[in-house]
Amino acid sequence: MDLEGKIMVIHADRLTLGRNVHIGKDAYFNCRGGVTIGDHTIISRRVTIYSYDHNFKKPSCLPFDENAVNKPVNIGRYVWIGMGVTIAPGTKIGDGAVLGLSAVVSGDIPENAIIVSPQMRIVGYRDKDHTNQLVDKAKFYKYPSQD
Numbered sequence: 001m002d003l004e005g006k007i008m009v010i011h012a013d014r015l016t017l018g019r020n021v022h023i024g025k026d027a028y029f030n031c032r033g034g035v036t037i038g039d040h041t042i043i044s045r046r047v048t049i050y051s052y053d054h055n056f057k058k059p060s061c062l063p064f065d066e067n068a069v070n071k072p073v074n075i076g077r078y079v080w081i082g083m084g085v086t087i088a089p090g091t092k093i094g095d096g097a098v099l100g101l102s103a104v105v106s107g108d109i110p111e112n113a114i115i116v117s118p119q120m121r122i123v124g125y126r127d128k129d130h131t132n133q134l135v136d137k138a139k140f141y142k143y144p145s146q147d
Contacts, residue, residue: 004045014051018077023047033070033089038077049073049087058130061139076111 005025014031018039033051054064071090084102094111103117
């Protein structure tokens with residue numbers, strides 16, 4: 001592994017790196033749900049990877065509750081990930097893919113695909129009745145103190 005500078009890795013015990021992986025400075029990886037990076041992959045600066053999400057679809061409080069939903073990220077071999085890319089929980093990136101500058105990616109990325117950020121789009125909605133019930137009951141998440 002080759003590091004260009006400081007990076008932040010949360011749950012490093014759940015990070016699996018192949019051979020000859022390069023990671024640029026200021027990368028942030030939260031590996032709670034597991035992150036695997038294949039051989040000969042180059043990751044540029046300020047790349048963010050999350051492998052878990054908050055429970056927000058039917059939480060016990062708003063905007064989410066304390067339950068984490070683990071969703072592993074799998075990055076193939078000889079992948080090039082450009083500067084500022086964000087990789088969402090549960091993403092699978094095929095061998096040889098290229099993720100362009102500041103792309104936000106999720107889902108399955110085919111082998112050798114070249115990805116750039118698409119236009120913003122709505123991908124779903126929360127359950128409105130459930131949300132309204134939680135608002136009426138003043139059920140809101142309190143972030144743990146960092147003291």
